[in-house]
Amino acid sequence: MPSITGCAISNPCVLIEQTFCLLSFHAVNRQHTIMEQNKETPRIRACLFDMDGLLIDSEDKYTMITNEVLQMYGKPNLPWSIKAQLQGRPQPEASKIFHDWAKLPITPEGTAAKQSSLQAKYFPLCKPLPGVPALLSSLVSTQSTDQPCYIALATSSNSRNFKLKTDHLTDLFAAFPQAHRVLGDDPRIGKGRGKPLPDIYLLALETINEDLRSKGQPEIKPEECLVFEDAVPGVEAGRRAGMQVVWCPHPGLLEAYKGREEEVLAGLTGSHKEEEKTEWEKEAGQLQEWRVQGAGKVGVLGDGWGKLYNTLEDFPFARYGIQIP
Numbered sequence: 001m002p003s004i005t006g007c008a009i010s011n012p013c014v015l016i017e018q019t020f021c022l023l024s025f026h027a028v029n030r031q032h033t034i035m036e037q038n039k040e041t042p043r044i045r046a047c048l049f050d051m052d053g054l055l056i057d058s059e060d061k062y063t064m065i066t067n068e069v070l071q072m073y074g075k076p077n078l079p080w081s082i083k084a085q086l087q088g089r090p091q092p093e094a095s096k097i098f099h100d101w102a103k104l105p106i107t108p109e110g111t112a113a114k115q116s117s118l119q120a121k122y123f124p125l126c127k128p129l130p131g132v133p134a135l136l137s138s139l140v141s142t143q144s145t146d147q148p149c150y151i152a153l154a155t156s157s158n159s160r161n162f163k164l165k166t167d168h169l170t171d172l173f174a175a176f177p178q179a180h181r182v183l184g185d186d187p188r189i190g191k192g193r194g195k196p197l198p199d200i201y202l203l204a205l206e207t208i209n210e211d212l213r214s215k216g217q218p219e220i221k222p223e224e225c226l227v228f229e230d231a232v233p234g235v236e237a238g239r240r241a242g243m244q245v246v247w248c249p250h251p252g253l254l255e256a257y258k259g260r261e262e263e264v265l266a267g268l269t270g271s272h273k274e275e276e277k278t279e280w281e282k283e284a285g286q287l288q289e290w291r292v293q294g295a296g297k298v299g300v301l302g303d304g305w306g307k308l309y310n311t312l313e314d315f316p317f318a319r320y321g322i323q324i325p
Contacts, residue, residue: 041244041304043321044149045224047139048204048243050088051155051165053230053250054312055136055172056126058157058165059087060250065118066098069111073104080256087253088231090156090184090194123164128172131313136175138317138324149322150211150220152180152204154227156194159183180207196233196267198241198296201225205241226320228312232257232264235306239267240296244320245306254310265306267298 053059067077082101086094095108104111142149153176155162162183166173182204184194193199202222209219227238227245230253238245247265249257263269299305309315317324 041320042221042223044226044244045220046150046152046205046208047226047228048152048154048201048238049176049228050230050234051153051162052157053087054129054228054248055132056128056165056169058123058126059230061119061122061126062086065115065122068118069104069114070102072114073106075102075104080252084232084253084256088156088195088229088234088237091158093194119161119164123161124168126165126169128169129312131311131315133172135312135315136172138315139322140175141325142322145323145325147323150180150208151176152182152208154182154200154204156184156200158185179211180204182207195231196236196240198237201227201238201241201243205243232269235264236267236269236298239299239306242296243305246309247306248309248312251310261308262301265299265308266301266303267306268301 049055051058052062063078063083066083070077082098085097089097095112099108099111136151139149139151153173157165182189182200184200186200186203188203189199205220205222205225212219222242223244225241225243227234227241227243229235229238229245229247230249232249232253235245235247245265245267254261257264257269260269
């Protein structure tokens with residue numbers, strides 16, 4: 001087995017994880033070099049999408065479910081100041097943040113069981129958000145032209161929840177080829193490497209580049225990707241991946257970050273704080289320099305690599321060099 005750090009690697013999963021960490025490191029360095037040399041952003045050749053609260057209204061369902069559980073124990077509804085920290089994160093990290101705040105008289109496992117039952121009830125009611133069907137259809141239509149814009153899905157939802165949320169929306173999600181869907185429990189994403197770290201978006205890009213390489217076509221660089229996100233940790237993940245970002249937040253989330261919009265767009269809100277890392281991630285960060293590098297670099301205030309939109313309706317494709325036939 002080849003080595004990245006100079007030591008033999010016996011575990012292929014570790015090799016894959018290290019590869020994506022190094023991809024992140026080189027990608028963001030390339031991004032900052034480009035920003036220094038050229039104020040204009042590159043033409044977009046791929047769009048990478050979050051799902052919850054971006055493509056479908058599942059974030060509202062999460063809020064309903066959480067509030068029902070809180071009401072069982074006489075607790076107040078979930079405020080946006082806390083929900084903002086939960087959005088876009090893998091379940092283990094989100095669970096810890098929630099329980100530290102809620103202080104429910106049951107275990108996290110007990111809470112998860114109650115939530116799971118309610119998820120089976122509410123998730124099949126998810127609907128596409130305004131503008132999403134037309135946006136995806138327009139992007140798919142470019143793929144038969146000489147300037148295609150490819151798409152991939154990068155969601156923190158695990159396989160079970162993805163199925164509950166999307167089984168009734170097959171027409172919508174048919175836009176994403178099966179090979180271009182990266183879910184939160186994808187084994188190629190290392191332990192502790194969910195959003196706001198960049199791995200899931202780098203992996204989503206790699207699924208597209210695998211196809212391009214097989215066809216002898218030029219690969220897409222991170223700076224030629226546009227990440228679509230509603231969540232603050234997801235915006236940070238996109239920026240750390242060296243990609244351009246669209247932030248389309250829920251009105252409640254936007255209000256929670258009023259006055260800090262430029263910080264969010266640059267990935268500077270500090271969603272990946274040292275105190276929020278898992279013990280495993282802290283230990284690995286101390287032992288291996290590549291993991292520190294693999295966190296990527298955030299952007300710069302006002303660098304133009306992040307844009308805020310209140311809706312995905314009438315999306316300005318031309319701004320990103322995307323030609324819709």
